[in-house]
Amino acid sequence: MDLTKNILFKGISEYDCGRMLKCMNPYEKVFRANETISRFDHSNDTIGVIISGSASIVRYDVNGNKTILEQLSENSIFGECLAFANLTDDGVTIYADSECTVSFIKYDQITKRCSNACACHTRLVENLFYMISLKTLNLSERVEILSQRSIRSKIMCCFNINAMKSGKNSFELPFSLSSFADYICVDRCAMMRELKKLKDEGIIDINRKNVKLLEQ
Structure with a gap:
């Protein structure tokens, strides 16, 4: 995937993208499956773009319990929501789910306006804030799922959200x-056990990662 095709550069010409990337000087790195890509702490000063492969943003609490905060695929960006927070060690880590190529860009290369205050840099910052708004929407959906009281309710809430996004059952x-x-x-x-009950009751059909909501 070409980095300039990322939503971060939407509305910016190929010529201007080339000029900006020369200025930003991004660098790429390849990670093996299960390798740590990044940690969100005080030393993290970059935004990462998944060029190929997939990854997960994971948080471990003090008892070692694992929570997947977000799944990242090709074209996903991570780090931007935490760019303006002075975080210390919060136990949030990004792991490669498969072999993964990531392009890194320094925060200040995006958030600081260039001396010319060019229109393309203004558009870049607008795109960044748009992406933050999308992250906020995803977080609100996650809160809706986790606020459900039963395992069945959590499963069905998540399935209904995914069905709505895909536009089909x-x-x-x-x-x-x-x-x-x-x-x-x-x-x-x-x-x-709950998935088996839902399948036996004719509410869903599921085969590994493939899910179908059946008409009631």
Whole structure:
């Protein structure tokens, strides 16, 4: 994937993208599956763009419990929501789910206006804030899922959101069922029992990551 095709550069000509990238001087790095890509702490001063592969933003609490905060795929950007926060060690780490190529750009190369105050840099900052608004929307959906009181309600809330986004009753989960349990913060065995009940009751059909909501 060409970095200039990322939504961060939407509305900016190929020529201006080339000039800006020369100024920003991004660098690429390849990560193996399960390798740590980045940690959100006081030393993190970059925005990352997934060029190829997939990754997960994961948080471990003080007891070692794992929660998947977000799934990242090609063209995803991470780090921008935390660019303006003075975080210390919050236990948030990004791991590569598969072999992953990531392009890194320094925060201040994006957030600081150039001396010419050029229109393309203004558009870049506008795109950044648009992406933050999308992240906020995703977080609100996540809060809606986690606020459900039962495992069944969490599962169905998540499935309904995915179906609405795909525009149809069938869709593919962006992660394995094991990771799905971490995403909705429930015990995997209990979740698998509930999925079996939902399937037996004719509410859903599920085969690995492929889910279909059946008409009631």
